[in-house]
Amino acid sequence: MTVAIEVRDLRFRYEDGPWIHDGIDFDVRRGEIFAIVGGSGSGKTAMMRQMLLLERPNEGTVRLLGCDITGASAREVAATRRRCGVLFQHGAMFSGMTVLENVMFPMREHTALSVEDREALAHIRIGMVGLQPEAAWLYPAQLSGGMLKRAALARALALDPELLFLDEPTSGLDPVSAASFDELVVRLHDAMGLTIVFVTHDLDSLWYISDRVLFLARSKALAIDEVAAVAAIDAPEVKEYFGGPRGRHHLEGRWKQG
């Protein structure tokens, strides 16, 4: 099986609002880093929320790892969710627990591992995301923004997921932390063979870590391709997105290299 996520004829709107997604199809292949981009309000986050079944599409199907989550039973959905990890934009760490307890929490709920094993695995994951061992004993309120994202990533990886969803992974980070977070994502992807879907506004991440990009605009999938190919498309939304002062240096850099 080479397809991790399959979205077909997806239509979605909030209540009686305008269609946010009006017939969208795409596949995410196993092992790729797939970015979802688009202007503000183009439905990036809504798309991710549907893949996580936090919102239900009005029409169409979403298959995650071979399971049609829009039509499956609660048990099948739960089993599929166990194979997915999610990093929320603001971390969503449980504020009443230490980092270690946060990372152990999914294991406590979903496995029968002994406390010692859960702790050992949690410490390893905290190390894998580049946190110092002492960080395990801190509460989320005591962490800096960059550390918080890393700790949240450690929790997302707690059950060794096959699919990892990242919502704006580098938002709110300074450029140095953002770049090292991108590096971390690529390293984990390579080591653990993850399939990663991420929503971003950060053009740097988009250029450096994504294999393919889904560009959402006008309620449709405007393009699904490698980032250079998408950036070259002649559409006003794409030009605005990539051609702004912040995007231009990437385009110019590419052209000079080529």
Place this chain on the structure above:
Amino acid sequence: MNPAAELTAHDGVLRPRGDWVLVALDPTPPTLPPATPVARLECSGLESLDTAGALAIWRLAQMHGVEPEGLRAEFAALYEQVAALAARPTGAAPRRAGFLHRVGARTVGGLHDAGGFLAFIGELAVTLVRTLARPSRLRWQPMFGVFETAGWGALPILGLLSFLIGIVIAYQAGVQLRDFGANIFIADLIGISVVREFGPLIAAIIVAGRTGSAFTAEIGTMKVTDEIDALRTIGISPLEMLALPKVLALAVVLPLLTVFADVCGIAGGMVMAQTMLEVGFYDFVDRLTEAVDLSDFLTGVGKAPVFALLIASVGCHQGFQVGTSADSVGRHVTRSVVQSIFLIIVADAAFSVVFSLVDL
């Protein structure tokens, strides 16, 4: 097919096979007796490997004092990383403080809290004086909000509870009075106890639970989302904007609610007096006007603004004490309700002592 992890040993060669992933290793990975002689750890049979699997392989290697061989290239990077981290000391959890330490810390914390509360009241008073000097700065909109939610919104529950309390007192007192044939004095008993004590207390306790907690939660959530800091940077005093209107509005609302509680409580007593003691409404009211005079009414209603100040300032103070997390909001809301009800009863007792001294 479900993933499965296997482990075999043959001629001193240990072979993990299959899927060494979390699902297959839950709850315990396959092991061999420690006495098994092992010369090599041959990992070429691994189909898949994740962090949990890598840790299990590393532990096997440690237990038998060997290094894994034949790991596929795609697993080697993960294994190296996990092995390095598994060997890293994790450090011990911070030690829990001893009993004496905790007692001391709580005592100091409690004193600190009390000092903080006094400082808050002082600050509030300064803000009040400054605002009264320029009444145009007073914020009416939030005050009307408090009138509506804390005052109007509390009427049904307050009315019902006062009515029921009136019934309860009348019943308890009525049993005694009937034995002495002093039925008509039920009006004295109900009138004075409700107007002087029960009305103000019930109103204050309900408002502390309904409104004091809401003040804490509102200000506390604003603290969590940095809205308080945003106000400061815009140059607005959070006390003037958030606390003062609440305190002033509640000082107006609670006396009104107390009057309402008085009326409902007496009504409850009247109903019970008629059904149990055969004291009719007319006789009851007639007796009531003789038994309860203006000073009784005023001592009761006069406590209400004091209770209101306590509730609102405790509620706002606890709101500003909230830290940065969701559970801290919960903790301070609890503390707000407990402290304000505690202070209401302490203040009520102090009123009783003072009134008895001046013979009111």
